[in-house]
Amino acid sequence: MKAFGDALTQMVKTFRQECPRLKQSERTTVHGADAMLMVLQLAMADVSKQQSGEFKVALSDVLMVWKHLLLHKLHLQSPGAARLENYDLILEAYEGFLKRSNTVDLVDILSVCKELRGDSEELVSPVQLFEFLSGNKGDGPASSVSSTSCSSQVKAAVRRVFYSYLSLLINTKNDLALALTLDVPSRSLGRQTFTDVKHAAQNSSTSLFLALMSFVRAIQLGGKGYAPAESDPLRKHVKGLSSFVQFLDSLEEILGDTPDPSVCGSKVVLAIRAVLVKGCSDEDAVMAAAEETAAELKDRICQLNRIQKETSLAGGTGISPARPKAYAVNHATAYGGRDTVKLLMALLDEEALAPPCANKAELLSEDQPVLNGIEGTCVLTLYRSPEVSTGSSPEPLKNRVQSRLDLLKSKVGPRTIRSQFACTYRDQELPLNRVLHFPSTSQVPTCVHPAPKPKTVAVEVLVSDKPLSSEGHMATGVLAPKSGNAPLSRVPGLVNTKKTKGSKRKQADVEKIRHEDEPPQKAKQRPRTKAKKKLIAGQATLGSFFRV
Template sequence: MGHLGDRLKLMVKTFRRESHRVLDSERTTIHGADGMLMLLQLAMAEVNKQHGREFKVDLSDVLMVWKYLLLDKLHLPPPSSARLENYDLIREAYESFLKRSNTVDLVDVFSMYKQLRILHVDPEEPVSPIQLFEFLSGKMESMDLPESSVPSTPSSKARTCSSQLKVAMRRVYCSYLSLLVNSKNDLALALTLDVPSRSLGQQAFTDIKHAGHNSTMSLFLAVTSFVRAIQLGGKGYAPAESDPLRKYVKGLSDFVQFLDNLEEILGETPDPSVCGGRLVMAIRSALVKGHSSADQVHTAAEETAKELKERISQLHQVQKQTANERGTQISPARPKAHAVNHATAYGGRDTVKVLMALLDGEALNPPCQNKAELLSEDQPVLNGTEGTCILTLFRSPEVTTGSSPEPLRNRVQSRADLLKPKVRDRVVRSQFACTYRDEELPLNRVLEFPSTSQLPTCVHPAPKTQTTTAVDEEDCSPDSPAKPTSKSPGAALRQKSGNAQNTGAGHGKRTSHIRVQSNGNKRKQVDSEQYEGSENEPPEKKQMSKMSVKPPGRRVSKASSKKKLIAGQGKLTSFFRV
C-alpha cells in the first residue's frame, strides 16, 4: 500500500461511490478531525447546560473525552483513566448533532467502509483502526500524511497569525460550498451567517436556533422559510410582528440572496471547472468587500481563492479521466431517491460531484496541532466585528431580567413606598373655597408622624371657665380699659402669626401693633373679624371672642346678636364688600 493519505483517499472514494447502499442521502458530508473536535466541544457544553451549569467546557476535559470517544467508536481498548460520568450523554448529543445535520465523521466512514468491503467491494481494508486513531489524534508522522495538507511551521508570530487566519478563511470558503451540497449542515451555516458582516451576531443566531428547534427544521431551512414568507407571503401568511427574526430581516435577506446567486451560478454553468471558479470568485468578492488590498483578510481571501480554483480544476480533470477509462462520459443515472440534485431547484450534477470531492479532501486534512487555537474564543476576525468561535456563537447571550441584587435597605424602602397609601392631591378651588370644609388631615401626616396622632388634635377646644369669668368681669366694668390677656383669642392669634414678637413687651405695644395692621390692611381686619365671629367655633368661644375685642363703653345690640349667619356667609359677604 502507499502512504496513509492515499489509503484514506481510497477509503473515502469507495465510500462516496457506494454510499447509497448505507445512507439515505447522497448529499451527506464528512467531518474531518477538526470538525469532529468542534462538535464534541459543543456536545459537552450542551450536556453541562442540561445539568444546570454554564454553556462552556475546559480544554483539558475536551481532550480527555476526545481520546475516549475515538477509542470507543473504533472499538479499541479504553484508556487507563476513569470513565467520565456524563460520557453516555455526551456521546448521544454528539451523534444527534451529526444525524440532524446530515453529516458523518471519519470514524463512521471507516465503519461503513467495512460493511461495504464485506459485501463485495474490496478484499481488504486499507486502514486499520490503530492507524486511524493515530491520524485523528495527530500522532502520525508527517511522511504518512497527505502531501498538500502538511502545515508549514512558521518561524515568527506574524506568520503564525497569518497561518491561523488562512486556515479560518479556507474553512469559511468550504462552508459556503458545503451549504450548496448539504443545506442541513448547521455548522457550515454558523461559520458563514455573519461572514462577511450582515449584522447577524450572537443574538440573531440564537433566535434562528430557537426557530429551527421549535419547527424541527435545520438552521438554513428556518432562515430561508422565514425570508420566503416575508418576500412572497400575503397578509395572512407573513410572519407575525412579534417574531424575533423580524429584527434581522435585512441581514437574513442578504444571506439568502447571496446563496441564491451561488445556486444560480451552479445551475447555469455546465462546465464544473468554470462553475467552480465562478463560485469561488463570488465568495471572494463578498469576503474582501470593505477591506484594502494591504489587509491580511484581503490577502488570505485572495490566496485561498486561487488555491481552491486550482484544486477544483484538478479534481475535474481526474473525474474526466476516470470516466474516459470506464468508456463513458457520464455515470448511469441512479433512482430518483438517490439522485444528487434530488428535491433542489438548481444543481449541476457534475459540479456537485466535484464539490463533494473537494470537501472530502478537506476532511482528510490532518488535525490542527494547536488545539487551543482551534477551540478557544480568540479566533481571527473575518467580518470586522467579532470572531468566529463556534462555542461562543452557539451559547445563548445573557439576558438581563432586571432582578439584579440590590442592597437590602433599598429593597425594603422601595417595598415600603409601594405599600404606603398615596397622598390625595389638593384640587384647585374656586373663589367660594371659604364655604368648603376640610374633612380630615392628610393621611401622610398620620403615617409619618404617628406620635402626634395619639394626642388630642381638637382645633377649637372648649374655653375654660376661669378665663371666661375674667373676661366678663373686665368687659362689664365701664371704668376698666380693654386689656388683652394672654388667654384671649386675639393673643392666640398673635402667637400663631409670624409677625407677632413675644419679647417681653407690654400690652400697649401689642395693641398698637394691631391698630397699625388693621389700618394698613383692611382685608386682614375683615379676616380677623370673621375669625372672631366664625360659626365653626363653639358658642362660648364666639361670645368670648366678641367680648374680648369690643371697645370699652360700647354695648352689643340684641337685634345684631339675634341675627345669625349661615356657614361661610360672613366671609363671602366681606369678600365682595372689598
C-alpha cells in the same frame, strides 16, 4: 501497504462509490478531525447545560473525552478501562448532531469500508487512524495551505468560512457550516438571531437552514394568509436573513447556469471572496487571507477537474452525487451543475483528510479572530444563548442615590434674581431628607390609627382684673388671639372700647376669673346682630324721587 495519505483518500473514494446504496442522501458531508472536535465540544456543552444549566465546557475536558471517544469508536480501548462520567450522554449527543446534519466522521467511514470490503486487508488500520486524528501522525494527504505572510490564525478562520459556504451549497443540512457563515460577513445577525433560528428549527424538527429558508420564503411569496405572525421572533431579523438567503440563491444560480465545472467552481469561489472582502481595507489581514485562499482554491479546482476528466476517460469513477430523480419535471434543471457538485464534493473530501490543527486552543477557544466586525467566529459562543437579565439583582444603593440626585438636578431650573418680596416665592428644590428618604423596617409603624377629625375650638380669652388703660389698651395678663386678621370686636370676653358719638368712653365689665382647679368652659358666643344699612349722602332724596 500503500502510503497512509493514499490509503485515506482511497477509503473516502470507496465510501463515495457506495454512498447511494448506504445513505438516503447522496450529498453526505465528511467531517475531518477539526470538525469532529468542534462537534464534540458542542455535544459536551449541551450535556453540561442539561446537568448544570450552563452551556460551557473546559478545554481540558474536551481533549480528555476526545481521546476516550476515538479509542471507544475504533475499538482500541481496553475492556477494564474506566468509563468517563456522562460519556453515554455525550456520545448520544455527538451521534445525534452528525445524523441531523447529514454528516459522517472518518471513524464511521472506516467502519463502513470494513463492512463493504469483507476481507482481511485493511486500507487504514484503527491504530493509524487514531494517531492521525490525535495529531501524532502528520503524513496525511497534502494540504493546499501554504505558508503566507498573513496571520496563520486569520488564514485558518477565513479558509474555514470558504469551505463552510461550499459545504452549505452541497449539503444544506450541515448546521455547523451554517453557524460559521450566517454572520460572516456582518449581516447584523448575532447570537440572538442564531438562537431564534435554532429555536424555530427545534420547534419544526428541521435543520437550521430549512427553518431559515421557510421563514424567508413565507415572507417573500406567502402572501397575507401564509405570512408568519407578527409575534414571530424572526421578524426582527428579516433584513439580515433575506440577505443571507439571497447570497446562497446567487451561488445556486451560478451552479446551474455554468456547465463547465472548472469555470463554475472558480465563479463560486470568487463570489465568496467578493462578499468577504467587502468593506475591508488593503492592509486588513482578512483581505490578504481571502485573496490567498481564493487563489489556492481556484488552482485546486482546476487540478481536480483535470484529474476527473482523465479518470472518466479511463473508465469512470462511479461517483454520482447528484443523480436526478425519475419524477423530475425538467431534466435539464436536474442535471444542471451535476459535474460541479461532484468536483466540489471531491474538494471538500480532500479538506476533511487534511491533518488536524496543531494548536487545539486556537480551534476551540472563544478568542477567535474577528471576521465580521463584531465578534469572533467561535461556534461554542454562537450556540450559547445570550444571557437575559431577569432583574432580580437590585441596583446598589449608591447608584440609586446618585441617579435620584441626577434626576432632581435635571428638574431644578436656573436661579433667578428675587425682589424684596422673595418670601412669597415657593422653592422648587426639595429638601434632602425628602429626596433621600429610605425608611427602615424599624421606623415603619406596625399599627396606624385613623387621624381624629378636627374640632372647632373657640378662642378663650382670659382677662385680668387690671382695668384698661386710658388709651383703651389691655393690661398685662390679657391673652388675645395671635392672628391679626380677626377684628377685636368679635373676640369674646372683650368690650368694644371705641368711643361713640355723644357718649363718653365706657369701661368693659371684666368677667370673674374662674378658679384654677376648675376646668375651663367654652365661652358663649354672642348672637350676631344684623348691621343696619347706612345711606350715603343724597341717597334718600334720590329714592323718594323715584317713588311712585
